[in-house]
Amino acid sequence: MTSATDPRRALAATRLIATDLDGTLLRDDKSVSDRTVAALAAAERAGIEVFFVTGRPARWMHVVSAHVHGHGLAICANGAAVVDLHAGGEVLKVRALAHDTALGVVHALRDAAPGTSFAVETTAGFYHEPEYSAPFLQHNLESTVAVADAEKLLAAPGPGIDTQVIKLLAHHPELDPDAFLTVARAAAGGLASITRSSPTALLEISGPGVSKASTLALCCAERGISADEVVAFGDMPNDVEMLNWAGTSYAMGNAHPEVIAAASGRTVANNEDGVAVVIEQILRELPQRTG
Known part of the structure; x- marks a missing residue:
């Protein structure tokens, strides 16, 4: 500034x-x-x-x-x-998030904040886990391409070998939003850029430096x-x-x-x-x- x-x-x-x-x-x-x-x-x-x-x-x-x-x-x-x-x-x-990097974040957050569920935003559309229940999904603001565990979504063929991951979304049903962000950055901040814009405990994860x-x-x-x-x-x-x-x-x-x-x-x-x-x-x- x-x-x-x-x-x-x-x-x-x-x-x-x-x-x-x-x-x-x-x-x-x-x-x-x-x-x-x-x-x-x-x-x-x-x-x-x-x-x-x-x-x-x-x-x-x-x-x-x-x-x-x-x-x-x-x-x-x-x-x-x-x-x-x-x-x-x-x-x-x-400016894509590599599939293997996204998987690393998923594993880190599963360990650091049990109960976290994930969604994957790609150039082809939106994918999420069965447990994922962020507010915009609950209110039918999102059109889902596929539902599966994040590990399956992010492993080829997953959303598609030619599909680029734009961002990973992580939602926790109980944690305070700022506390969740702090936990996530401590656990996976070295792998990706992690931030939030929702009033709920919904994190947005992009490639390093993005x-x-x-x-x-x-x-x-x-x-x-x-x-x-x-x-x-x-x-x-x-x-x-x-x-x-x-x-x-x-x-x-x-x-x-x-x-x-x-x-x-x-x-x-x-x-x-x-x-x-x-x-x-x-x-x-x-x-x-x-x-």
Whole structure:
């Protein structure tokens, strides 16, 4: 995180906005407010690129696909995939989790936190164990390709020799979410990147070094955009690395304590259009770029 001595000057230098979705850009009812839609469109008209950077898989991006203009790209699955929303969520880049690494994480978490169940997110779809019961599965928000033990799903042919694992999901029915994350990182943090974005004890596991921040940095480098020219928004632990990397960053009013500690600033809650509030401020400062 870059320390800006003049916050207004930092906002005036903005070339890219990177925002999380759930709990950040989206309201609790998963809608995008009219104010936020208008702010996103105004930012892109002003020449600022907008990236949605989320833990969601590409197929869950329909809630915002109509609000990406310009390049139409989004970073999904906590940095494991870059998708083209103009092309119906076509995956352009994958930073996969190796099957054998995923198996190593499964074995480590079975030992460290008995009762953990697993699901596998791949380029071909979603697979899970019989015991897996994360909230989105319970509410039929997910279309399952196959049900089997993780060891079978991750061993060839499993989900398919040609299928890339985007992330592993681990759910515990009893542990506190932050406590589960601590246990998992101690047991398997040397094998993979482990984080969380759910209010439940649901962990998201990606390949080593894969995060929202690292993939955003790659996308920015391709465009000649530096970290100091990025403004980022988030609310949960899976946003911490991105907020630390961006030159200017905001924790939502509803953010997790780790996010508040990582961000350089704070805005109001997602239900109060906190992202739009800051974008409107950025647009007010833009004349200072050339003035």
